Amino acid sequence: MKRLTLKDIAKALNLSVPTISKALSDSHEINKETKEKIVAYSHEHNYQYNALARSLKTGKTNIIGVIVSTISNSFFxxxxxxxxxxxxxxQYNIIIMQSRENPAIEKKCIDILYSKGVDGILISPVSDRANLNYLEQLHHSDCPIVIFDRINNSVNTFKIGIDNKKAAKRATQELIDRNYRNILHITGLANGVTNERLTGFQEALKQNKIIFDETLLLRCDLSQIQIVEQQILSKLKELEKEQHRPDAIFTATDLLTNRTIGLLAQQKIKIPEQIALIGFSNTNYAFSFNPPLTCVSQPAKNIGKLAFEKMIYILECRLKKREIVYETIELDADITIRESI
Structure with missing residues (x-):
């Protein structure tokens, strides 16, 4: 079947090719009635614009790159x-890549996306330091950057995430309000988000006159997923041996929450009778765990939508040479109380 062209649509509707092109680009120069007629005809006849020809003409690919740590993570x-x-x-296409919490892999992802001529990159950085100078250089040249989730860094752009310290403080307070005092905090090695959550945890302890115990802190190397379970298991056994078993655990990421639930079940440690558990988790199945999980959930879908909208805003402002005032947007996380605490 022959591909429908702008000329074909113009001929069928007795309009000019520029009029068809502007209407399909949602130009304000074309009135609503004409635009609707053109769009309806193009949909009815399965018109597909020639992306390569358009990119050669406009210098835009209409492709946005996205870099996350792992696609399998429910939050991402x-x-x-x-x-x-x-x-x-x-009418943008998306290329998704995974950094796997590794700065070198993240750098390669950025290189690949830039070499493909993406119009911009949305990224949740590996840390608050790695590759940020590179991202800053791209952002101030021809490839704007918008940062989501891990927003504690120096890049001057739109950053969308949550107030991590506030969320962690609230989660810790939920445990303290239920008379848990020996709380093990399991978190990541990288600075940024996990440090903010650690600060919130410590502030809640201090506010309740509970001394922060370094032995009740475990930092896991999230770039080495295969050894995370071993790190958690070793910590639990170490504390058990020293007769210092925690009465509650607060986990700082989805990955750590999921691994900890599995390990406690494996060790036949009952939740919450022996150890209570609260953690960051965006899984849709938290209610079906045994027992149902009390979790801190982030407005992930909204974060994604806002990040993309801000990217489009940057591209439009640059096209029209308008000044951009960047901002950091911190949304509120929700805490759903269930039977695990």
Whole structure:
């Protein structure tokens, strides 16, 4: 079947090719009635614009790159859902890549996306330091950057996430309000988000006159997923041996929450009778765990939508040479109380 062209549509509707092109680009120069007629005809006849020809003409590819740590993480998959939904309305394509919490892999992802001529990159950085100078250079040249989730860094752009310290403080307070005092905090090695959550944890302890115990802190190397379970298990056994078993655990990421639940079950440690558990988790199945999990959930889909919208805003402002005032947007996380605490 022959591909429908702008000329074909113009001939069928007795309009000019520029009019068809502007209407399909949602130009304000074309009145609503004409635009609707053109769009309806193009949909009815399955018109697909020639992306290569358009990119050669405009210098834009209409492709946005996205870099997350792992697609399998429910939090990031929900962010990607928000980005993907927003991109459909804007006729943009998305290329998704995974950094796997590794700065070298993240650098390679950025290189690949830039070499493909993406119009911009949305990224949740590996840390608050790695590759940020590179991202800053791209942002101030021809490839704007928008940062989501891990927003505690120096890049001057739009950053969308949550107030991590506030969320962690609230989660810790939920445990303290239920008379848990020996709380093990399991977190990551990298600075940024996990440090903010650690600060919130410590502030809640201090506010309740509970001394922060270094032995009740475990930092896991999230770039080495295969050894995370061993690190958690070793810590639990170490504390058990020293007769210093925690009465509650607060986990700082989805990955750590999921691994900890499995390990406690494996060790036949009952939740919450022996150890209570609260953690960051965006899984849709928290209610079906045994027992149902009390979790801190982030507005992931909204974060994704906002990140994409801010990218489109940057691209439009640059096209029209308008000044951009960047901001950091911190949304509120939710805490859902269930039977694990």
């Amino acid at each position: 998959s929900q962010i990607l859902e928000g980005i993907e939904e927003s991109s459909l309305f804007q």
